[in-house]
Amino acid sequence: MTAARSALAGLRHVGLGVPDLAKATAFYEGIWGLYRVAEDTGVVFLGSVGSPEPYIIRLRQAESQRVDVISFAAKSATAVDALCESLGRAGVRIVREPGVQDSPGGGYGMRFFDVDGRLVEVSADVRPKPFRALELGESVPRKLSHVVLNSTDVHATVEWYRTHLAFRLSDWLSDRMAFLRCSEEHHCLAIAQRTKVSLNHVSFEMRGLDEYLRGTGRLVRHGHKPLWGPGRHSAGDNTFSYFADPHGNVVEYTTELERIVDEDAWQPRIWPATPEWYDQWGTAGGLEDLFALDSVTQQDSGLWVPAPI
Incomplete structure (x- = not known):
């Protein structure tokens, strides 16, 4: 089928x-x-x-x-x-x-x-703006990669997006985070199990590994310590460096996200929620800073309230 x-x-x-x-x-x-x-x-x-x-x-x-x-x-x-x-x-x-x-x-x-x-x-039918290929060493985001949302019932939220928007399931991280796609890219949306409905993070794709690390270094030099990273995930096989913006929103630099080219042959995997699978490289360090920020994140104040624009 x-x-x-x-x-x-x-x-x-x-x-x-x-x-x-x-x-x-x-x-x-x-x-x-x-x-x-x-x-x-x-x-x-x-x-x-x-x-x-x-x-x-x-x-x-x-x-x-x-x-x-x-x-x-x-x-x-x-x-x-x-x-x-x-x-x-x-x-x-x-x-x-x-x-x-x-x-x-x-x-x-x-x-x-x-x-x-x-x-x-x-x-x-949105009109595209002018754009260009990023140059070698140019360490700015190439595009938006994905967004991860926190839910108090990850299975119900995942089922909603699969049923109503026909997202396809790529992988699970244990039973606490699901990765969803609507194209060849492993995920443009993921849903995580948390105690509050809120934003988990927004991810930006870089040109390549060198540019991803250069961008990570630029944030560090400007006094923004990574919440977690640099490292490489298992689900999606993409790199990661997480930072907090001035309001505590978590943003990520990433690159080399896995692509699923044979849609019909793909079987979702379940990755263990253990350190060696959180970070294949073993370079990212602990999750303490990321978890600390998550623990003080409030439930999204915009739920069921349309944005004014």
């Missing part, structure tokens, strides 16, 4: 509400390596020189920290309409019916809440 194919093509951008827009913008536009594509009152759109996506991070001045929106690309406008119809039949709460978007790149999209109350956007 042919494996189920999603109407989605990948991850577009993540929108974050932040209490201090200037401080967050300085981080992402400065040492993290993005650039300002557009801005309006209280909102900044940041893109990558290596990506045709109009922007990959949106920052909005907000009273409290929250995830505003997680945006995925649909394969066509027809797919957006079909998705809206199927979600509506399933009782999913539609926040914005399909229509023309007024954000950078425009396009045709819709918004809805997932099972945990996060705002999800799906869009098509």
Whole structure:
């Protein structure tokens, strides 16, 4: 049997509400390596020189920290309409019916809440911005790689995304984190079991190993100690270096994410949650800093509340 194919093509951008827009913008536009594509009152759109996506991070001045929106690309406008119809039949709460978007790149999209109350956007026909291939040694993000979300019921959340958005299961880390894909890339979305519904991390893909390590070093030289890394995961086989942005959101530099080219032959694996599988290289050190930040992370204040823009 042919494996189920999603109407989605990948991850577009993540929108974050932040209490201090200037401080967050300085981080992402400065040492993290993005650039300002557009801005309006209280909102900044940041893109990558290596990506045709109009922007990959949106920052909005907000009273409290929250995830505003997680945006995925649909394969066509027809797919957006079909998705809206199927979600509506399933009782999913539609926040914005399909229509023309007024954000950078425009396009045709819709918004809805997932099972945990996060705002999800799906869009098509977005105008690409100019981009170029990154040069050797250029240690800035090439594109958005993936986003990981925390759930209080990982199995229910995973089932929701598989049922309603046709994500495919790539792997499990024990029974506490599932890796989901909608293209050849091992995952653009992962769901982790936690005690609060919140953002786990946002990951940015670098040009290659050298550029990934150069970027990691730049953050260190600017006084940002890695929460965990550098190292190499088992699930996805990708490298990792995790840092905290000025508001405690965890962001990751990564590269060399596994690709699944034979969709129908792929069998999801279950990786042990042990140190040698957390980090194949054994270079990342302990998880104390990452766990410490996670333990004080509050539940997302934006659940079931549409972002104002």
